[in-house]
Amino acid sequence: MKEYILGIESSCDDTSAAVINNHKLCSNIISTQVIHEKYGGVVPELASREHQKNIIPVVKGALHEANISLEDISAIAFTKGPGLLGSLMVGVSFAKSLSISTGKPLIGVNHLHGHLLAHTIADIGEEDVPQQDFPFLSLLISGGHTMIVKVTDYLKYEIIGQTIDDAAGEAFDKCGKVLGFNYPAGPIIDELSKKGNPNAFTFGKPQIKDLDFSFSGLKTSFLYSVRDNIKNNSSFIEEQKYNLAASLQKTIIDILLDKLKEAVKKTQIPRLVITGGVAANDGLRSALIDYAEKYKWQVTLPKKKFTSDNAAMIAKVGWHKYKNNMFDDLSITPKAKIDFFDV
Ligand code: KG4
Ligand code: ZN
Numbered sequence: 001m002k003e004y005i006l007g008i009e010s011s012c013d014d015t016s017a018a019v020i021n022n023h024k025l026c027s028n029i030i031s032t033q034v035i036h037e038k039y040g041g042v043v044p045e046l047a048s049r050e051h052q053k054n055i056i057p058v059v060k061g062a063l064h065e066a067n068i069s070l071e072d073i074s075a076i077a078f079t080k081g082p083g084l085l086g087s088l089m090v091g092v093s094f095a096k097s098l099s100i101s102t103g104k105p106l107i108g109v110n111h112l113h114g115h116l117l118a119h120t121i122a123d124i125g126e127e128d129v130p131q132q133d134f135p136f137l138s139l140l141i142s143g144g145h146t147m148i149v150k151v152t153d154y155l156k157y158e159i160i161g162q163t164i165d166d167a168a169g170e171a172f173d174k175c176g177k178v179l180g181f182n183y184p185a186g187p188i189i190d191e192l193s194k195k196g197n198p199n200a201f202t203f204g205k206p207q208i209k210d211l212d213f214s215f216s217g218l219k220t221s222f223l224y225s226v227r228d229n230i231k232n233n234s235s236f237i238e239e240q241k242y243n244l245a246a247s248l249q250k251t252i253i254d255i256l257l258d259k260l261k262e263a264v265k266k267t268q269i270p271r272l273v274i275t276g277g278v279a280a281n282d283g284l285r286s287a288l289i290d291y292a293e294k295y296k297w298q299v300t301l302p303k304k305k306f307t308s309d310n311a312a313m314i315a316k317v318g319w320h321k322y323k324n325n326m327f328d329d330l331s332i333t334p335k336a337k338i339d340f341f342d343v
Contacts, residue, residue: 003074004066005322006098007315008059010091011083011111012143013042015054016311019066019073020319023129024122027065028305028312029058037182041173048086055094062311070102075327077318080108081338082144088334096330107318108328110342114313115140115275116151119302121316136300137269139260142276142308143169143184146213146256148263151273154320155343160267161211161259168252168278171215175222175248179237189245190281196246201225203251211263213255222248253284257291270297279307 002021009016013036018028031054036042063069078095081088092108099106116138122129135152137160146169147162166174169186176185204221206214226244229236237244264270274288285301292299306313321327326343 002072003319003322004068004072005107005315005318006059006062006073006076007109007311007313007318008055008076008078008091008095009111009114009309009311009314010051010055010087011079011081012087012309013047013050014309015051015058016309017055017059017062018311018315019062019068020121020312020315022319023120023316024126025124025312026068027062027124028310029061029065030310031058039183040177041183042084044084044086047084048090051087051090055090059094059098070098070104073102073104075105075107075318075322077107077109077315077321079111079114079314080328080332081111081335083111083334083336085334085336088336092332092334096332099330105327106329106332107321107326108332109314109317109321110338110340111309111314112140112145112340113155113157113317113343115142116149116157117154117316117320118275118306118310118313119273119300121306121312123303133271135269136271136273137260137263137267138273138275139256139279140276141168141256141274141278143167143173145276146215148211148259150267150269155317155324157340159340160263161213163213163215164208165214165216166219168213168215168256169276171218171252172248172278174219178223178226179241179244184277186278186281189249190283192242192245193249193283196242196244198246198250200240200243201247203248205251205255211259211266213259215252215255218251218255249281249283253281253287256284257287261291261295264295264297270295272297273300273302275302275307277308280304
């Protein structure tokens, strides 16, 4: 039976809409806001305004590409948080208006839960993805979050470790800013790393207990090291950019994988997934494949297009909630900070 879920994502700087039928994606339109590049990070007010401009054409585009009309959808899923409040408001208000005008039910989705199911989406034209085995551990690494989550079922999640300060994506972005790169610096550092020596420089690694992470010390260590070297050689960054990128990236990957190793040991769950924008990092992806071989882990890497923010993952969680009759009413409001357990 055709049961289409429309997904809407507007938590940060991407306006996205997608249509999903069962596990299969029918469309996924993403409008990435380039306006923030020159500011070194997302400017909340500009983000809200861009969402206002984009949301109607993006939703129309998603319906058009899926070759359906509003009457064909079974429910409207949207991101209810966490994220930038002004950005969330645009998506939530739009979803509510759509619900009033069409009579279709609403499903609020926790953005982080979307990331956790991103690898279970069958792409447009693709056969179904293999049945997901539970439990698995997900390393969720984005610009705002870094956590290890134990996923015991499609809508059952438990955080077993998380950052106590910066997120992994922030470490890439803030260190990239020191090198003069625009936001987001993660993909730039990833590319430069391919031509550099990962052992050229050593940066401070944190000693954090249990399965928690910290990246603010690395950021400071990186900043001081670059600043000290510039004092002696004003061309230092230009001459060493490949080695700096590779060494920084290696340090971040080591921090992430050391904790993942500990998490597998502690939980005895050798089934792993990475997700969130940083999961697109080629260095991390290949290091994880090496670890999988060495430690006999079963690793699933999501398609790169589903690692960063997208509405397909919101529609996917929406589909599971739809099947469980988990709907929201018109009183729902977005939350910038939302309890992780708020399904
Ligand atoms: O999940 P995401 O699109 O947005 C949220 O933060 O929710 O993640 C964006 C983050 C940025 O910090 C960006 O620099 C990082 O993901 N990122 C990468 C790569 N692609 C995106 N970091 C490292 N390597 C990449 N290839
Ligand atoms: Zn995200």
